[in-house]
Amino acid sequence: MATITQSSKLGNVLWxxxxxxxxxxxxxxxxxxxxTSFKTDADAVKPEFxxxxxxxxxxxxxxxxxxxxxxxxxNSVITSSFATLFALAVGVPAAYAMAFDPSRHTKxxxxxxxxxxxxxxxxxxxxxxxxxKNFLGIFDTHFLVILVLCLINLPIVIWMLFTYFKxxxxxxxxxxxxxxxxxxxxxxxxLIPLAWGGIASTALxxxxxxxxxxxWTVRLTTVDAATLSKLIEGNRAPExxxxxxxxxxxxxxxxxxxxxxxxxxxxxxxGLTFGAVK
Amino acid sequence: MKSLLNSALGLALGVASATVAVADGHAxxxxxxxxxxxxxxxxxxxxxxYTEETGVKLNWVSLEEGVLREQVTSDTATGGGQYDIINIGxxxxxxxxxxxxxxxxxxxxxxxxxDMLPAMRNGLSHDGTLYAAPFYGESSMVMYRKDLxxxxxxxxxxxxxxxxxxxxxxxxxxxxxxxxGACLRGKxxxxxxxxxxxxxxxxxxxxxxxxxxxxxxxxDEWKAAINFYVDLLGDYGPPGxxxxxxxxxxxxxxxxxxGMWIDATIAASFLTQPGVAYAQSPNAGNPVxxxxxxxxxxxxxxxxxxxxxxQAFIEWATSKEYIKAVGNHPDFGWGKVPxxxxxSTYAIPEFQAAAPFAAAEMAAIxxxxxxxxxxxxxVGVQFAAIPEFPEVGTAVAQEIAAALSGAKSxxxxxxAAQEAANAIMSEAGxx
Numbered sequence: 001m002a003t004i005t006q007s008s009k010l011g012n013v014l015w016x017x018x019x020x021x022x023x024x025x026x027x028x029x030x031x032x033x034x035x036t037s038f039k040t041d042a043d044a045v046k047p048e049f050x051x052x053x054x055x056x057x058x059x060x061x062x063x064x065x066x067x068x069x070x071x072x073x074x075n076s077v078i079t080s081s082f083a084t085l086f087a088l089a090v091g092v093p094a095a096y097a098m099a100f101d102p103s104r105h106t107k108x109x110x111x112x113x114x115x116x117x118x119x120x121x122x123x124x125x126x127x128x129x130x131x132x133k134n135f136l137g138i139f140d141t142h143f144l145v146i147l148v149l150c151l152i153n154l155p156i157v158i159w160m161l162f163t164y165f166k167x168x169x170x171x172x173x174x175x176x177x178x179x180x181x182x183x184x185x186x187x188x189x190x191l192i193p194l195a196w197g198g199i200a201s202t203a204l205x206x207x208x209x210x211x212x213x214x215x216w217t218v219r220l221t222t223v224d225a226a227t228l229s230k231l232i233e234g235n236r237a238p239e240x241x242x243x244x245x246x247x248x249x250x251x252x253x254x255x256x257x258x259x260x261x262x263x264x265x266x267x268x269x270x271g272l273t274f275g276a277v278k
Numbered sequence: 279m280k281s282l283l284n285s286a287l288g289l290a291l292g293v294a295s296a297t298v299a300v301a302d303g304h305a306x307x308x309x310x311x312x313x314x315x316x317x318x319x320x321x322x323x324x325x326x327x328y329t330e331e332t333g334v335k336l337n338w339v340s341l342e343e344g345v346l347r348e349q350v351t352s353d354t355a356t357g358g359g360q361y362d363i364i365n366i367g368x369x370x371x372x373x374x375x376x377x378x379x380x381x382x383x384x385x386x387x388x389x390x391x392x393d394m395l396p397a398m399r400n401g402l403s404h405d406g407t408l409y410a411a412p413f414y415g416e417s418s419m420v421m422y423r424k425d426l427x428x429x430x431x432x433x434x435x436x437x438x439x440x441x442x443x444x445x446x447x448x449x450x451x452x453x454x455x456x457x458x459g460a461c462l463r464g465k466x467x468x469x470x471x472x473x474x475x476x477x478x479x480x481x482x483x484x485x486x487x488x489x490x491x492x493x494x495x496x497x498d499e500w501k502a503a504i505n506f507y508v509d510l511l512g513d514y515g516p517p518g519x520x521x522x523x524x525x526x527x528x529x530x531x532x533x534x535x536x537g538m539w540i541d542a543t544i545a546a547s548f549l550t551q552p553g554v555a556y557a558q559s560p561n562a563g564n565p566v567x568x569x570x571x572x573x574x575x576x577x578x579x580x581x582x583x584x585x586x587x588x589q590a591f592i593e594w595a596t597s598k599e600y601i602k603a604v605g606n607h608p609d610f611g612w613g614k615v616p617x618x619x620x621x622s623t624y625a626i627p628e629f630q631a632a633a634p635f636a637a638a639e640m641a642a643i644x645x646x647x648x649x650x651x652x653x654x655x656x657v658g659v660q661f662a663a664i665p666e667f668p669e670v671g672t673a674v675a676q677e678i679a680a681a682l683s684g685a686k687s688x689x690x691x692x693x694a695a696q697e698a699a700n701a702i703m704s705e706a707g708x709x
Contacts, residue, residue: 042550045529066322067340129352139360218345222360223309223337234340237314241525241532241548 030258037247044243059248067231069252076227076253078142079217080210083149087157087206088199090150095161096187100173110162113155121215132220140222148220149210157206164198165191201267204260211257228253308362308584308591309337313346313574316547317414317616318365321595324603324610328594334587343469354379354579361579362588366410368573368648369661369668371402375409380577381585382407385593393598393620395640398573401648401657410575411596414544415618417559417642418477418570418660421531421546422538424555426450426457434538436558436641440481440506443538443560447514450537459514461536462507465523466679468671473570473660474540475678479503481561481568485654486662486670486699491708493699495674495692503562504688508681520683542572543642546635547613556638558645564653570660571646573618598622605629618643666706673698 036044037059043049063069098106133139168191176190192199214229221230232253235246261268312318322338329336339361341349346365353360354374366374374380385391391399391408395415402410420443422434430449434442443460451459463474476486484499494500511519516530524545530536532550539545540559559569576595578588594600601623605612612632615623617639623629624640633639648659656662661671674695681691703709 045532046550047533066319125348126352130356133353133360134356218341219349222339226339230339233342233345234314236342237316237525241528242314242316 030254033247033254034251036243037251039244039247041242041244044247045241059245060252062245063248063252067234067249069231069249072226072228072231073252073256075142075145075225076211076229077256079145079149079225079227080207082142082146083153083210084203084206086146086150087153088203091154091157091161091202092187092192092199095158095165096191098158099162099165099168100170110159113158117152117155125219128216128220139220140224140226142225144220145217145225145227148216149213152213152216153206153209156209157202160202160205161195161198164195164202167198168194197267197270200264201270204264204268208257208261306333306587307335307337308588309339309360310363310365310576310591311339311341311346311350311361312365313343314340315574316614318574320604320607320610320614321413324600324607325595327603328591332590334591336591357579357581359579359582362582362584363592364577364579365413365574366577368401368571368575369658369663371410371575371577372404372657372663373665374577375404375407379580380409381580381582381589382409383411383578383589383592385411385589389593389597390622393622395619395621395643397571397643397646397648398619401571402573402575410573410577411592412573412575412619413596414616415571415573415643416542416544417572417618417639417646418474418541418568419543419546419559419638419642420538420540420557421549421554422446422557423450423534423536423551423553425553426537427555434555434557438557438560440478440510440560440562444506444510444514447510447538451514452537456535457537458516458530458535459537460510461516461522461527461530461539462511462519463523463527463541464511464515464519464679464682465521465526466672466675467523468661468668468675470523470675471678471682472671472675473572475504475507475675476660477559477568477570478507480654480659481559481564482506483562483564483653485656486667487656487703489655491655491664491703493670493696493703495696495699500692501688504678504681504692507678508688511682512684520679540568542570543618543635543639546639547617547633556635558638558642569642569646571643571648572660601626666702666708670699670702673702 038055038057039049039053040056040058043053098110129139132144138144172194173186173190176186181189212229213227214233217227217229218233221227232246232249235242235249237246312321318340322336325336328334347370350361350364350366351370354364364380366380371380375382394412398412398415399408402408402412420434420438427433427446427450430446432446432449434446447459449459450457463471465471479485479500482499482503484497484503485494488494516522516535522530524541527536527539527541528545528548531539531545532548534551546554546556561568576592578585578592582588596619598620601615601620604610604615605626605628612626612628615629617623617629617633617636621640624636630636646659648657650657656664658667661667677686677691677695677698680686680694681688686694
């Protein structure tokens, strides 16, 4: 009995300590990023100013004065929000059909959708650039960025929603049908209220993926639809150590998504661990 | 009837003025793709005066070097017109000029094109036509800590022999005190380790290709040069050198960890360690020294709808007046003017006072030899100005980094590099 108590006491100390350690390891890069953003470019690379330095807002001022941060930020908000909305608008009915009215090809379709994520993006860069610029004339538009962000995240959206919907007893939907509820009514009045948590966490994750997407947003935009990823990319320098200003730009780019994640962490954890214990 | 006529006239005038406004607005806005470095960032601020004076709005798209190349290449090759002005390097300018991807540049007499350093002008031209105007240029040189060489009783002379350089590196190498004898690029990439390695090979009398453009990577000169490079960096370089390029070494140097650094002349303007001295790049007794030549230049993509306005901006941004504008700008000053482009810059007393490296930089640029020779049948010092070079250079760079890290012997690495280069050149139809 004494042994059990001792080991549980040890566990009470060890596990939280381990959890704190892991949390600190994950948090440290963010902390260092924010910390460095308040140093000048010169101080950021000098060991003598590692912890002791005079904080400055010069990098943030430079970012708004010289780089028009707000234009990039507004573009990120617009493209990520609409891409998430459209992905859900397509994903919810698709996942509904596959979860409640599966055919013998449903699994194959799901696998095929997932397989599109295995295509290296660089493989279609040239055709995408040529088509969107020379043929469709939609290069560097919000429409194109929203379309691309929506399409590249659609497989994940459908997979996540499918997993959620599968947890809802089919009988509830069938009972609705028996009561004469229309198809739209089934989705709107039965499915969405029941799976609201899952849909919310899917939306959150999709928004984060859209916000963080860099490959396409950097390459399919110039000025008008350029997002924060492009702003960060433009601050990487091959000749010169501009770590202070790069840190400020990166901090300002990730801050909104970190704040959003902080407030919605419950839903995010729920979304990521859903079905894990079954 | 009169009212109908008035309405029609009003409508026509409205449409006409709207059309003029659209056309005018189109011509008054330029989109410029630039590489992100100090000089280019400063240009955005200095160019506010240009916008005020001309009314031309400038949209700056700042990109990392690799992404810039990728975007500009795909845009230019597809004739997409994404950019009005593009930043390109010396490797691309003559090739793209020959391919008709960029417009020839014609400036007025006031521009004084003869003031442009000949090496820069030649490197950015094809068949005597200038296709890109240099915004800033660089060569390479030895930057070292004179306090350490003096204390060790050694000296590094201009165009010293590689053996003397190695001896100096050995003398100042003191890893216990955190000081490494030689910091050199090791990170794989055609613009990273291969920029430096190619100059070493040049100085050993080697070349990338023979007259038939067959790769020469297993020649005696390449073997001698790479063995020397691997020994020098392996014995007297900082640990993990295969991950170091310009920025990493700059940070090490400014932390006082490098006794000597051979790299781009622009590095001199970033060095904060006191007591830095300069010497022209070493040589192994061959006519082509180990100093490279590079410029970031501005060009106009072919078929640009705003070609005239773009040329006008380039003419301003690469002029003597621009250099004076940076020198007199309250935020910048003479220590931050773009160098390596015009002879007149080096004659400005304020610049000479603010840039102690000026004379060494100009000497390095003037002595660089990019022209094709019997030994080196291609244009370019640290690269070959052929479209396939980035691919060949990147493949070889991986092998050289493998030799440096000890994963392969030098002979194994060069054999693998030769095989990769042969495959690329053969597929491209050279032989």
